[in-house]
Amino acid sequence: MPRPLSRFPTKTTVALLALAAGLAATACSPIYVIKAGIAEAKILAGRRPLAEAILDPTTDPRTRDMLTVAMEARVFAREELRLNVGDSYTSFTQLESDTLALVLSAAYPDRLQSKTWWFPIVGHVPYKGYFSEDDAREEQAELDADGFDTLLRPTAAFSTLGWFADPILSSLLRSDDIELVETLIHEMSHAHLFVSGRVRFNESFATWVGRVGAVEFFCTRPGGGADTVKCGRAQARWRDAQRYSRFLDELIVDLQGVYGDTTATAEVKLERRAEVYAEHQRRFREEVAPAFENLRYGSFMEQPLNNAVLLGQMRYYHRLTDFAALLDAHGGSLADAVAALAAGVDGVDDPFDLLPGEGPRMDSSGDSEWGDLAFASVVKAPVRR
Numbered sequence: 001m002p003r004p005l006s007r008f009p010t011k012t013t014v015a016l017l018a019l020a021a022g023l024a025a026t027a028c029s030p031i032y033v034i035k036a037g038i039a040e041a042k043i044l045a046g047r048r049p050l051a052e053a054i055l056d057p058t059t060d061p062r063t064r065d066m067l068t069v070a071m072e073a074r075v076f077a078r079e080e081l082r083l084n085v086g087d088s089y090t091s092f093t094q095l096e097s098d099t100l101a102l103v104l105s106a107a108y109p110d111r112l113q114s115k116t117w118w119f120p121i122v123g124h125v126p127y128k129g130y131f132s133e134d135d136a137r138e139e140q141a142e143l144d145a146d147g148f149d150t151l152l153r154p155t156a157a158f159s160t161l162g163w164f165a166d167p168i169l170s171s172l173l174r175s176d177d178i179e180l181v182e183t184l185i186h187e188m189s190h191a192h193l194f195v196s197g198r199v200r201f202n203e204s205f206a207t208w209v210g211r212v213g214a215v216e217f218f219c220t221r222p223g224g225g226a227d228t229v230k231c232g233r234a235q236a237r238w239r240d241a242q243r244y245s246r247f248l249d250e251l252i253v254d255l256q257g258v259y260g261d262t263t264a265t266a267e268v269k270l271e272r273r274a275e276v277y278a279e280h281q282r283r284f285r286e287e288v289a290p291a292f293e294n295l296r297y298g299s300f301m302e303q304p305l306n307n308a309v310l311l312g313q314m315r316y317y318h319r320l321t322d323f324a325a326l327l328d329a330h331g332g333s334l335a336d337a338v339a340a341l342a343a344g345v346d347g348v349d350d351p352f353d354l355l356p357g358e359g360p361r362m363d364s365s366g367d368s369e370w371g372d373l374a375f376a377s378v379v380k381a382p383v384r385r
Contacts, residue, residue, distance in 0.1 A: 047091035047092065047093050047165075048091055048092050049090065049092075050089075050092055050168065051071075053067055053091075054067050063170075065177075066173045067092060067168065067173075069180060069181065070089065070168050070184055072217075073180070073181040073184050073185065074089050076213075076217050076221060077184070077213065080220075080221075080335065081209075081216070081334055081335050082335045082339065083185070083188050083189060083191075083192040083338070084191060084192045085188045085191065085192075086165070086191050087165035088165055088166040089184055089188070091167040091168070092169075092170075093168070093169050094170045095169055095170045101129045101155050102129070102130045102133060102152055102153065102154055103127050103129050103152070103153055103155050104127060104128050104129075104130060104136050104140055104150065104152050105127040105128075105151050105311070105312055106148040106149065106151075106308050107148065107149045107150075107306070107307035107308040108149070108307065109147065109148070109149050109266075109306070109307060110259060110266045110270060110273075111259045111307075112255060112256065112259060112307055112311060114126035115143070126199060126311070136152055137152065140152050149307045150306075151303075151306070151308040151312050153312070166187070168184070172184075177230070178214055178230060178234050178237065181213070181217050182210040182211055182213070182237070183210065185213035186209065186210030187206070187210075189209040189213075189338070190202065190206055192338070193205065193341060193342045195351050198351055200314060200318050200352075201318075201350075201352055203315040203316045204316060204318040204319060204323065205351075206316075207241065207316045207317060207320065208323035208324075208327075209334065211234075211241050212238060212327060214237070214238075215231070215234045215235050216334060217234075218231045218233075218234045219231035219235070233294055236295075237293075237294050239293060240292045240294055240297075241295070241317065241320055242320045242321050242324060243288065243291055243292065244288075244292075244295075244297050244317055245317040245318065245319065245320035245321060247280075247284060247288045248310070248313055249319065250280075251276070251280045251310070252310070252314060254276050254279075254280070255273060255310070258273050259273075277305045281305065284300060285301065300313070319357070321357070322352075322355040322356055322357040325357055326340070326341070326354075326355050326356055329356060341354055
């Protein structure tokens, strides 16, 4: 049975305060946990049942339409994709702003390895989420001063992996309905299959399920169809995601050649990586970007390129073409392909080994364990079109 919405704010706050008390003797800041716990409690306290928000006469027409699509997408994910959706996305929270939170990550400049932060229970996580911009920028400045590559970006969605009944957030409604459906299926897939200690697999898996799930939603459900505009757009965005994934995988291979040279000094590696960056930015601008049909991934050219940026992108776009090949191997059935992965992950050391093909191998050190509580939620970066 669905758990009462009213329980969770108190439960969340108590759990986070108790955890923070246990952090006093560790390197992790209890103040950080308390602030995040309070922010999460506010989100949960503001939830309204989805049907109530849709039927409320004061709800504006666009919000009502988007929430209706979200409700249909949740049913589709459960019944057609056979995802274990739990209690999430049965409610709606209106936020005070369009940005849910800021996510800070950092990486070593001479190798593809993330800096991590340690928390009891959840272990090492490769990012920290902030609900305060001032707090986020203060820590980013400290990491910059220590010589790390950094990335600070907004997020519009997250999943607590079933710990709490996540609501649909108003920040998600700023995109179109295709991105809304993709994001919701992406987040629900985390609750269905989450491999401990495998960040890159978990997020790339969710990107694949979200993109292909959106295609199936708009192309096969009643009212949709293969000849509709939204079906065509969803298909184009999935093709664009594969193009971007292929480009990033090739960039990573070249960088691994630079960082893996044991005879080169750190200074020489930084000089060579600048050359690799410049060449791939040229290739992206002249060869890759013109081929995009619907998405643009403009942030790749708009923000300074560094290892934190690349690792942040690779978490979502690693070996998507091999995920596509797995889909083909199951006759185009996403539900069957997901079921095959879920059945096989316990039998392999690296879940990427379950995919056809031999994509670039990446060291997972320093980029392995994710938080699965409210203060260290799985996050999804907004796609820029």
